[in-house]
Each structure stands twice: as structure tokens, then as C-alpha cells.
Amino acid sequence: MSGPVGGAIGGKALSAATGRPNLICVDMGGTSFDASLVIDGLPSTSNEAMLEGLPIQMSVVDIHVIGAGGGSIAWKEAGALRVGLQSAGSKPGPVCYGLGGTEPVVSDANLVLGRIDGANFSGGEMALDRDAAADALAKLGADFGMNAEEMAQGVIDIVNAKMADAIRTITIQRGIDPREFSLVAFGGAGPAQAAALAEELEISEVIIPVHPGAFSAWGMLQTDVRHDFKETLYSFWDQIEAKSIEDAFDGLAEKGLAFLAEEGIDKDRVGIERAIDFRYYGQEYVLTIQLDDGPIDMDKIRADFDAAYERQYGHNSPENRVEMANIRLAALGRLDRPENAPPERAEPRPARERDVWFGGSHVSTAIIDRNSIGDGDAVSGPAIIEEVTSTTLLPPGWTAQLIDGGHMSLVKEDAA
Template sequence: MTRYRLGIDIGGTFTDLVLYDKKEKSYQTEKILTTPRNLSDGVIEGMQNLVENFSEIDYFVHGTTAGLNAFLERKGSSVALLVTKGFRDVYEIGRANRPDMYSITYRKPEPLVKRRNVFEVEERVLADGTIDTSLNLSQLNDVIDEIIESGFNSVSVSLLHAYKNPEHETTIKEAIKQKAPHISVSLSHEIAREWREYERTSTTVINAYVAPIVENYLASLEKRTAQGGLEGDLYIMQSNGGVMTSEVAKKMPIQTLMSGPVGGAVGSLSLGKMTDYKNLICVDMGGTSFDVSLVIDGEPDVTSETSLEEFPILTPMVNIHTIGAGGGSISWIEGGGLRVGPKSAGADPGPACYGNGGTQATVTDANLVLGRLDEEGFLGGNMRLNRDAAYKAIKEIADQLGLGVIETAEGICDIANAKMADAIRTLTVSKGIDPRDFALVAFGGAGPMHAVLIADLLGIKKILIPTVAGTFSAWGMLQTDIRHDAVRTFVSLLEQSDKQKMASLFEEMEVETDNILTQQRVKQEDMSFQRTIDIRYVGQEYTVNVPLSVEIIDEQSIDQIAGLFHEMHGKIYGHNNPEGVIEAVNLRVTGYGKLEREAERSEESGVKTETDIVARKNKQIVWNGTELNTPVLTTEHLKYGHRFYGPAIVEDPRTTTVIPSGYKVEVDPLGNLEITKEEV
């Protein structure tokens, strides 16, 4: 009998697991060190700690970093790129814009495919989809033979105007699979079916670069979980905030790139609905990275185009800004000044205090020396920290700076906090958004430890710490539905658009999306579709994604779409031009497949507790250079209605919350900590 729903998030330092027992209506969590040599080892170990027989697991969802790590570390596959004859240099030339225009040392990122590995194919499709030159099958066979002889294990195919007519790309895939079924093939019209050759090619190349790694990882995980008794599908978190089965993930691995961080963003969306907070800044601080995302007016901030390491990606993703700042971020000295990150001690060897051979001072070591972390209480007492090793590592830095150990430890935390506040400004202030209008949701193993201090730097007065903060991304994955996105390029002045053609393209995408959802065993009654249009003022490069609320597109609905575009443009950019000429660029359909999930939780007890808070102990903790006797509380003893004031430390088996003076803490009906800055 199946009774469990399991969410798993692999981080750079820890692997987090959240198990929901449908029978008992309760959660269990697990946090173990990530196994970087074979990520599935940590997954299986964590599952075995929670469930004896995997056959009891009804739903399994997993956020994987296999593809992202391969991309970031440049350890992806050997990729061959096939392009239309005469367009060999599209990928290498890229765009002429210079992101860091004032840096004299700026260099474009090295392409993932070297020019010698780009092969031209004789064919030509025109911009309207008409075939001008048929595919030369004889020449194609020669190219395929060369690819096989050269030992490529992945091929990216990006032909001119294939987004309009994919016939030649499909033929190429069939020919490659016939001769070399072991080679992974990525087609641009399947990965990013929209115009702009460089962006489409870049997206397809990244997909091909990580495809064999993700395919092998998922195949291994499927095999090992099946051996343990798991009978259902493996669901993989997508970068767009939905999930897909592992079979679909193998075909579109690019959708898994941000699958770990996105779990927290989706969890924040659910938390916002439960607590009536519509504007949230979501921060996930683990051992390696710090991820920031937004929930605006109750909706996730999803972008249809982004870039990673300066490579453009044309696929819907939750807009996440990531920097190398986590508990494992290493402190170092450059030019006589203290620096923190982006290099991380990771899970192996980890911070010095882990006792696994690490000797470099990290943010976690600094928090331990300051007393914010407990040697005995870390991970619910399952992991003992070595304070002497942390002290020794920080003293080495302090001696070089001519500072005291405590002073240096506070400096390490202050620098990390400043970097994280700047990361939040990148998604807010730099886009005209005032962070003070938002509540800060903090999660991850280290997020609650720094959340209030970061909020203070930004003037944010409300901080939310979820009940499962330490494993919140894994919890968020259990709140998602299956999602698939389809797109068609349709460039036309909006008023002069061929409305019949628009309707036809929308219907075509809905059929395509219906088929994908059906493959993932979604019933018709559980499917829903959202139509949107990318619109811009004529002459602009960027677009605004405008939702459609009507099925029939006529003159009246066109006027409504135009009005909504002007309104949204004004909200996003602070200005609009209602008299300006506007044009449609892309038509989009997002399909959702509803999955069973936990019913929204009710209040813990219905009434506030009248009992007093019991502190686990009091200890000396450093606050702004001064040691203060500070109460250490545990979430086990905190109930709805409890209220207390900083300074205080709240320990949970999976994370620690640090509350300085000047802040009030209340436990809400769901067990979340609501932290509010007191008015002076």
C-alpha cells in the first residue's frame, strides 16, 4: 500500500529530503551530506533512512543538480553542432553586446562547442517555412560518419528557420539514430521553437552539452529506486516551476538546470497563499550558494529568456539570481583585504568545524566561533561540530589581518551578509522594485541564520521562517503540478494580425502540450491550459508576456490585449505609450497537469497556547563585538501564540534562526516564525 510522498533536493553540501505521510498527515525530514562523487548515493541513503520499503512511496519528486554542475564546471559531453550551410559561425559570433562594457579585461565566455566541431549541412528553409533547398541526404550521411568516427556522444542540430518548419531537423535525427542510436540528439525546434538564431542555437547546445550526463544519472537513479521497490514514475523538478517525468527530463535536460533552487520558489508561493503574503523575496542559503527569487502579487517571477554564465537560454524559468555565498563559502585575503566566497568547501571536506579535513575558514566556522551555532545541537545533535578547528582556521586569517579572532569572525559574516543583500538588490532595486514593500522568506540550512541581518541592511521589516525551513526546497517540490511550455514565433502588428492563424497556432500548441501531458499519465480532467502572447512596442527588443483570458480572438479581444499590455508595461518599466504601435512576437501555451497534493494545512490547534516558552539553555553569544547571555530556544517547544524578543537563537534539527535585538518573534498558526522589526 502506498502512503508516502517524497521530495528530494540535492545541494552542494547537503541533500534534503521531506517525506509526507498521507495516513498520519505528518512530515518527516532528513538532511545528509551530499555525495559529490555519485549524487544518487546520498539520495538512496536518505531514502533508506526514512522508508524501509520504497514500494510505499506513492509520489517521488527530485530536484537534480547533475546538469547544472556539469555546465558550471565545464564537464559536459563532447558535442557536435549541425547548422545550415553558410551559417557555421552563428554560434561563435553570438551577439556584439558587451555586458561589462567598462572592463578592459572582459572576455566573452568560451563556446561550449569549438568551431572545428561545427558541421554544415546542405539545406535551406526560408523565414516563412518554405523549403528553398532540400536536405542533401548524401552529404548528411558523410557528416554523420565523421561525427561517429570522431567519438561525439551528443549532437545539437540548429538549422536556419527550423522554428517555422522542423522537417529537416526531424529527418537528421532519424538518420543519426539509425546509424548511431547511442548518440544523444537535441533538435532546436524541440528545445526552443522561436526565432533568433544565436539564442536558439545556444539553448540547444546547452541541452546537448548536459544531456548524456542527465540521462545517465536519471537512468541510474531509476534503476536503484526500482531495486528498492519504487514502482511509480520519478518526477523531476523543472526550472519553470512545474515537474515532469524522468522520461521527459531525459529529452529536455535543459529544463532541469535550476530545478533545485526553483523548489524553494514554488514553496514560497504556497507559503504566501497560506499566510496571505502576496509579495515575497525568497532567499535560499545552503552550504554553497545563495539563491534569490520573487513572488509578486501572488505569482512567481517567471522569465521566458535568461542567461547562464553569459550564454542565452530560451526556455521559461523562474527568475533566480544566484551567487557563491553559503555556509561553506571560504574566506581569504586579497590585497590585504578580507574576501568571502565564491569558492566553497562543499560537502567534502566541508568547513573546518565538520572535522573532515577542511582547514580553510568558512561562514559556518565564523558562526560557530560567535556562538550562533551549537557544537552539540547541530542537525538535531546528529552531527558534532569542532569549535577548536573553526577557531584555528579563523585565527589563521585573523593573524594575517592583524585582527582578533572574534572581530574577524564577525567580519566574515558581515561581508557575506553584504554580498547577499547586493544579490537581492539585483532582482529588486536595479529593476525599480522597493524591497521594503516585501516580506523576506528565508530557508535552506543557513538562510534563517542570516535572514534578519540581511533584512536589516535592506530596510525590510518582516521576515518569515517556514516550519520546514531547513528542507524547504524539498517541501516546495511536493506542492507542484506537471507543467509543459510550448511557443511559436508569430511576428505581426497586433491590430493587423491574422486572427485565424493565431487561433490555429494556439490550437496546435495545445494539442502538442496535451500529448506531452498524456505521456506523463495526466487525465484530461486534470489538464488546464494558459495562452499568452509576447508583445512589444515596434522598435523595442524586449517583450512583455500578456495573458489571454479569452478563447476567441476578435477585434474586441485584440483591444483588450492591447490595453492590458500598456497597463503591464507601465507597471514593469514605469512608463508606457498608449498611442504607440505594438506588435506580437511569440505565442505561448502553458499546460498544467494537476497532481494530488496535501490539503492546505489548518491551524495547529485552533487556539493560541497559554504556556510559557521554555529555553533549552542560555549561552554567551557575540552580538556586534559584545558577548550577551542569550536564550537558545527549540522549535519543538514553540507553539502557536508564543511571542518573544531578540536577542535569541532558535534551533531546529535542520537549521538555526538568529534573531538580534530590536526584533519581535511570533509563532503563527502554521508554526512559521514571523519576525518583525520593532518601531523605534
């Protein structure tokens, strides 16, 4: 991923400095929950990665992963309920799949609570066994004095708490306030948990992109060709000339152009992104600062570092000397990207509803096809919004509305 992102999705939370979106992106599938940030329209990246337990010096999108997904198993340990890290996988999968699974999972809990339609799962291609899921949850709940629905709600509460803590790890623990972000939820299971996560973290807006279950794959197929280069260039910032930095970047750019030319990328489709690793004098760890296009502006770059340091750690030291350690350059081969096509409108099916468990009791809840929601239409919770790749849970007190590109914005009514 490269360049400003989030423009196609938007969001109410915008950077005061750039006007670009601040987004917390979460992908919940069958086995894992992945969380990452977009700050000022740019993905949060790391210069290190771990591969099979070994450190790798390479640029990667900074993604925090925990074992929490639709297939995460609920189990008892030391008198307490646990959810994950174990997963039922796709085979045998959840109890409700009827493929031999015997331990209840998050998807079983959502089915028992009425949040998944067992007769219309995966676009109607698969029927789910609610009775089997309820029996498995009731058996687990007997150890806690709970019936099937109460146990199912407990499973959902625990997995939501785990996911909220994962988001706190990449925000609050880094001095970032999640309330200043919009939450973008995708993956097959993400939209069902998104509103609860937003309430836990006091986030005022949730965005459900088009085709949420396939959103990661859609983004991957549109990623530019990218080559990253790094060169050590150590100096105090107040002792180096801008021309020396420009010359060093020019050398890396030549390498990048050569790599892209070998891959058949035309020169007019090449983009260059530059960055410098900085630290205050006497510190060990660096902070990577992206540079604007055009000539090097020494004063602005220093100010950008101080501002980024305060964002990251909650304080800074503008009076201290700054060291530059490395320069970094990304050579990008821009690929053609199809226009985002919102799902085709479909005629709404006859009004239908079912009981869904909210706040400890069953609540009559409207069932709505996402493709039948028109531009400007507002859907008030409680509601279940269904589509082929995912199901969105809209709790009481929340409103959903389509925004540009066919994406869906969920807002709590008292925060609108």
C-alpha cells in the same frame, strides 16, 4: 512551479492589483545563494537559460545564483578580506567539522559568534569544534588586527553584503522596490542570515517556512507536470483580431493535451496557462504578459502590458503602438499535493541561553526550540530558534510569531 504561489505562506507584502503575495525567495545552502521573485503570486520566469555556457530557449524560473553559502571560504587578497567564490564543500568542509578543513568559512564564523550550537548541530547528530574554528579565524584576523570574534563578524558582514547585492540585481536594477516584498528565507543557512539581509534592504518582514533546510526539495516534489509551447505570431496589437489569437492558442492547447495524455494525466486534471510576448514598436526585447482565463480582452491585455512595463523599467508609453511577437502556452498536469502539515508541537526543554555576538559584544541570548512555539506565541529577540534542518537568528529588536501552516513571521519591532 506554476500557478499562483505563496498562498500557503502568505506575507504582509501584497500586490495592490491582485491581493497576492510579493515575495523575495532566498535559498542559502553550503555553496550557493539563490534568489528569485514571486510577483502578484506568480514566480518570475525567463524564456532563456544558459546551460554549459550555451543559450537555451526554454521557460525557466528566473533564479539569480552567486557563490555564497555556509561553506564559502574567507581569505585575504590584495590586503582585503574576501568571502567565496571558493567553497570548502562537505569534505573537508568547515574547520569546525574536524574533517581536515583548514580555511575558515561562513559556518565557522557563525559558530564562533554563538549563532550555531556546536553540541546540538543537525539535531544533535554532530558535534562541532568551536576552538578549531576560532583558531582559524584568529589566524586570519591577525592580518587585520582583529580577534576571532571580530574576524567572524567581518566574514558575516561581507557575505551578507554580497547576498544583498544579489537581491538588488533582481529588484532595484529592474526597477522593483524590495521594500514592497516579504523575504522568504530557507536552506540550511538562510534563516541565520535573513534578518540582517532584511535590515540591509529595509524589508519589513521575513518568513521562515516549515522545515527550511528541506523546503526546496519539498517544493520540487509537489511541482506539476508541465509542457511549454511557443509559436511566432507577429502583428501590431491594433491590427489583429481576438479570434485569430484564440485559434492559435487552441492549436497549441491540442498539442499540450496530447502530451499530457501520453503521460497518463486525466483531462480533468489539466490546466492551461497562456501568455504573449509584447514590445513597443521599434524595440528589440519583449516582455511576456500572462493572460487571464476566459475570452481574450484586447484592451485589458494592452493595459496589463503597459503596467508590467512600468513595473519592470520605471516608465511606459501607453501612446505608442505595441507589437506582439509570440504566443506561449503551458499545459499543466495537476498532481495531488499533500496538505502542509506544521511540525508537531513539542514540550519546551528547560530554559537555556548562551552568549551570542551582537553589535560588537556578547549578549545573553535565549535558545528556543521552534517546535515548542505555539500559535499566537511571540518570541522577542535576541533569540536563537533551533530546529533539525536550520537555525534562525532573531536579533535584538525583532519579534517572531507563527502564522498559518506553521510558518514563522519575523518582524522588526519598530516596523510592526
